[in-house]
Amino acid sequence: MALRDVSFDVHPGRILGFLGRNGAGKTTTMRSIFKLVQPDSGAVTYNGQPIDLAQLVRFGYMPEERGLYPRMKVRDQLVYLATLSGMNTSDARTSTDMWLDRLGLGDRVDAKLEDLSHGNQQRVQMAAAIVHDPDLLVLDEPFSGLDPIGVDSLSEVIREFASKGAGILFSSHQLDLVEHICEDVAIIDQGEVILIGDLNEIREEASYRRVLIEVDGQLWAPPVSGAYEVGTGSKRHHIVDASVDVEQLLYLAGGAGSITRFSYETPALSDIFQEAVVK
């Protein structure tokens, strides 16, 4: 995948969701942080400096293509990866045991990876990205293949790292999850970053609002100019211009009958994503 204009910042202590359709350039961008691909021009910097090996080992990476040594014991490979990232052996052991315990694998430390269930292998993969206590986490589709409990514990880990001041960049197709966890978003399309910023600000600044009004149990179409219906089935709602006054909407709806449901929100991430990439 070729990248053209991919510029964005990951800030310490903040979580950046990296969105884009398949083939948009997410994985290539993440690989370029780790010099796994070489850009023809442009630079990846950390605190304004080019990234050297000493800095690189302070990053944690979970590639989209998961992989570990199948026949190596779980603890051994995590200790190995942690020491490879510059931890001394005793710190690496302590950190490995702590994370395996927290991820519910405390009793499987001496099992070979291939003897673990798929879900547990995913947990070890997650541990591999964080065992050396990185300053920056780069996670490529970290939630894919996780069950709801796995999703929860990974979200918790991500938030914990952010609260310790680590920068976090992760890509996902699960927009509701991103909306839930992220403070910042970047949307990439055809190798180009087309939207970047604080998620709440982006939503506030949107020129439209999503409204869902039910009068007498029926979806009610607001009689204001520019309003239109989107979604299907239970997701049906309306889009109105951001300048439309909420109180006026409420008044109009009340005049139409008895209001059984009323919601007026900034657009969801999925709306913003749709608008940005579909155009």
Place this chain on the structure above:
Amino acid sequence: MTPTNQVWIIARREFTERSKSRVFRGVLVGLSLLIIVGIFGVSLLVGRSDTTSLGVGGDSPAGLVDEIAASAEAMGADVVVIEYPTADRATQAIESGEVEAVLVDGHTIVSQSGSSGTVMSILSSAAHVAVRREIATALGLSEADMVSILAPVQIDVIQLEPEEPEEPNQEAKAVASFASALVLLTTIMMFGQFVAMGIVEEKQNRIVEVILSRAKSSSLVVGKVLGIGALGLVQVGVLGIAAVIGLMLAPLPELDGLDITSVGLTAVFWLIFWFVLGYLLYSFMYATVGATISRQEDMQSVAFIPAISIMPAYLMMVFSIESGPGPWVRIASMVPIWSPILMPFRINVGDAAAWEVAVAVLLVILTIAILVRIGSRVYRGAALRTGARVSLLEAWRSGSEGPETS
């Protein structure tokens, strides 16, 4: 964290994880025992076949048995003499295979088919001496006269064109050089192939991306080669020590000047020395070709490249084992990809001058340095390419480091 630390950590993992393998340990113990038992057994066989059983029967002159023993000792042969009461019994003993030849009635040598020249001269000279002793006794000569008459005449032999005296250790050296060349060839190829398999395995498992996100690709290649090489060194060392133990324990026939233990120890030293050089050279070649594939099934399509590179050296050595190294072998032994097989062969048979060894070693080291660079670059270009085989040239091109890589 420096690249050197990472090389060390990667090498240590390769070594410890692979040395845990039951197959590796089993093969090592099995081969060592096989070598010790083999050397012991062969030396027993050699020792036994040196003893010849001879017999006497019928009306023998007095002291014949002692004369046979004395004559055998003079000729450096190890014989056992069995006395039979009658000529018939003695002849039967030949037919039953109990003895090789018998001296009947003090004047007739009977054997199954043609006996060796040594056996014939032992028996006939003993018969001569015994018969003459009887005659001398009958003539009434004193013991002193008898000794002086019967004493062997010292004959000097002068050759106008003397043959080169055959070096006593020649045969042992030829065996040692063939054996060590065989060990070199098999271990270099075996552990070289382990390197290629290890690289493919990491691509296939996809762990390569996890590793390369925190270590340089050259560190991974070099660390892997060193770790697996250390394991190979352990194997070669243990097998070499087993061979020396076998040589020391074995009841080897004591032939003049043949010090088989020192020949063995020297061969083991050169074996380890050339294993290190040969392994490094070929393992980086294996690493380079291994990087271009992503599945073990494709291994055969690339592993033949190092294999056909090393084979000519082995064939040249085999063909010159009898005749000794000719001019072509001398030239070929200076070619870096062939030196690791041909140079130890020349050293073992005593053909290599010190400067030739030194130049060959330097050339091999230079070649290793070049192959490390090629291997690391190809690996960097192909490590994340999965699926079909990547051409070497393509991998080389995409393996160039970006402008601002530090």
